[in-house]
Amino acid sequence: MNSAATTLTLYELAAADPALRFSPHCWKTRMALAHKRLDALRLPWRFTETEALAFSGQSRVPVLVNGAETIADSWRIALYLDERFPDAPSLFGAADAIAPVRFINSWADGALSPAIGRIILRDIHDRLGDADRVYFRASREIRYGQSLEDVVADRPTHLSNLQRVLAPLRETLKHQPFLSGEAPAYADYCVFGMFMWARCVSLVELLEDRDVVFAWRDRLLDAFGGLARSAPRHQP
Amino acid sequence: MNSAATTLTLYELAAADPALRFSPHCWKTRMALAHKRLDALRLPWRFTETEALAFSGQSRVPVLVNGAETIADSWRIALYLDERFPDAPSLFGAADAIAPVRFINSWADGALSPAIGRIILRDIHDRLGDADRVYFRASREIRYGQSLEDVVADRPTHLSNLQRVLAPLRETLKHQPFLSGEAPAYADYCVFGMFMWARCVSLVELLEDRDVVFAWRDRLLDAFGGLARSAPRHQP
Structure with missing residues (x-):
């Protein structure tokens, strides 16, 4: 599977300026996606926008949505990416x-x-x-x-x-x-x-x-x- | 190669009581040797016994001697053990x-x-x-x-x-x-x-x-x- 065939959505913490995405955990995921050569639609999310994440059962970002799958927590997302996209460069190696x-x-x-x-x-x-x-x-x-x-x-x-x-x-x-x-x-x-x-x-x-x-x-x-x-x- | 065929010597930091071997770095090596199923002749060494280590060019322990090879520094010893004894359980895995x-x-x-x-x-x-x-x-x-x-x-x-x-x-x-x-x-x-x-x-x-x-x-x-x-x- 390559990035062209995949529609991923990543919810990222944003500042007042929606372009300013500063969460360290979202940055872990951002770099992981680049390593896996995956694009994602990156949606801004603010601390107080609890409703916007309600679908995921989460109160914190990053949250990654891949079709019917929703994965939260940067560590779990990294494991998921290596498992789900085994043909792209590995995030962990062996x-x-x-x-x-x-x-x-x-x-x-x-x-x-x-x-x-x-x-x-x-x-x-x-x-x-x-x-x-x-x-x-x-x-x-x-x-x-x-x-x-x-x-x-x-x-x-x-x-x-x-x-x-x-x-x-x-x-x-x-x-x-x-x-x-x-x-x-x-x-x-x-x-x-x-x-x-x-x-x-x-x-x-x-x-x-x-x-x-x-x-x-x-x-x-x-x-x-x-x-x-x-x-x-x-x-x- | 198995432990019976190998004569290893490990210089370990000792207290006044020669049985008391307390160096954290020597303990790293001690556990590594056990993991590799290797026995070693364990010689006590004291901080002030610089002469006894002169052969190795080292002033600190652990120092491991395997026949003509002398390896110092616990990290380098660990890498050496995995390389030299590949048939024993690996210290690092992949x-x-x-x-x-x-x-x-x-x-x-x-x-x-x-x-x-x-x-x-x-x-x-x-x-x-x-x-x-x-x-x-x-x-x-x-x-x-x-x-x-x-x-x-x-x-x-x-x-x-x-x-x-x-x-x-x-x-x-x-x-x-x-x-x-x-x-x-x-x-x-x-x-x-x-x-x-x-x-x-x-x-x-x-x-x-x-x-x-x-x-x-x-x-x-x-x-x-x-x-x-x-x-x-x-x-x-």
């Missing part, structure tokens, strides 16, 4: 790689995401429409136990903490160009999504340009004809 | 899994090891002989910029920080019994080595018994006929 890549995905969500979140949380808020701002502030201030402003107040400390969190990624990339080895695949996309999250909503630079992580991010920004580099982002 | 497992190994060394180190550093010191104590205190106090006693002073905070660092491992193990999938392999051993480090030198309990990480560690303690569980450890 089945033996799926289990360790799950750890990398969990690290991206459980270690990297909080470290970046503490830097960009207020920037995310500022990109949202009015209804989403109310939801976002309330839910995040409960999660962090602080005001958004207090969460991000000490940016130098949070940037320094991020460098510490990135140590295992940095060490790995000294030995291989991608987390997946010689070429990028899902192990890379699930981490890269976190950097796209920051890139889309914030002007802050998370990395120094002599960092191997910076060079790796650059290679992924250039992948698939510069798909990620050319994506709409917040402009000053 | 080649596609090596690259993501390298990240897990880097996470064990760069995130988990410092988090556990801040809990057990003084305990390590107390297990060493006199000459090694002098070396260990001096080198670690330079690395941390604090006295050993100050590094470990606030144990509750360090234990709490460890739980945070373990979040990606915990999340992964909710979905699969081992980092390597259904059965343990090197992705597990490189993380488990860090827990053996603590187990051998310290009486501190790092995990709560309802934690999925606790259950995973238990499964690895039981692997290979209880090899790790029955290993000599510090007794009160």
Whole structure:
């Protein structure tokens, strides 16, 4: 099956500007679709548009619709894409790689995401429409136990903490160009999504340009004809 | 080639008690050898016994000697074992899994090891002989910029920080019994080595018994006929 024969729909989190698609998890799926050479109709969805996702039984994106099939959760979507489109390039390579890549995905969500979140949380808020701002502030201030402003107040400390969190990624990339080895695949996309999250909503630079992580991010920004580099982002 | 036909020698870091082999990196190799069904003559080595390793050009263990071949560094030893003994169970499975497992190994060394180190550093010191104590205190106090006693002073905070660092491992193990999938392999051993480090030198309990990480560690303690569980450890 090729992309021409497939009509996929992807629900993506959007900012007030519907072109600004900033969710790290939606970016994981976006890169996965490009890797599989699949096109999708990409529909904007906002935090407060619960009705629009009701058909899927989900309250969060990404949600992928392929004909009669609805798949939610970026990890499950990645597994689905490899299973459903086996002739396109694999997102995991051999089945033996799926289990360790799950750890990398969990690290991206459980270690990297909080470290970046503490830097960009207020920037995310500022990109949202009015209804989403109310939801976002309330839910995040409960999660962090602080005001958004207090969460991000000490940016130098949070940037320094991020460098510490990135140590295992940095060490790995000294030995291989991608987390997946010689070429990028899902192990890379699930981490890269976190950097796209920051890139889309914030002007802050998370990395120094002599960092191997910076060079790796650059290679992924250039992948698939510069798909990620050319994506709409917040402009000053 | 089977283990009966192979004479391997492994240099392992030892405490004052030569039976107490506590290095996390040596434990990675120890588990890897068991996985490959290989026996080795395990020689104790101390931090200050630089002469004894001079033949290898190394100043650190593990060092594995297989006839005319000398291999240092636990990661390189793991790759070597899979290449040299292809008929024994694989440590990585498919080649596609090596690259993501390298990240897990880097996470064990760069995130988990410092988090556990801040809990057990003084305990390590107390297990060493006199000459090694002098070396260990001096080198670690330079690395941390604090006295050993100050590094470990606030144990509750360090234990709490460890739980945070373990979040990606915990999340992964909710979905699969081992980092390597259904059965343990090197992705597990490189993380488990860090827990053996603590187990051998310290009486501190790092995990709560309802934690999925606790259950995973238990499964690895039981692997290979209880090899790790029955290993000599510090007794009160």
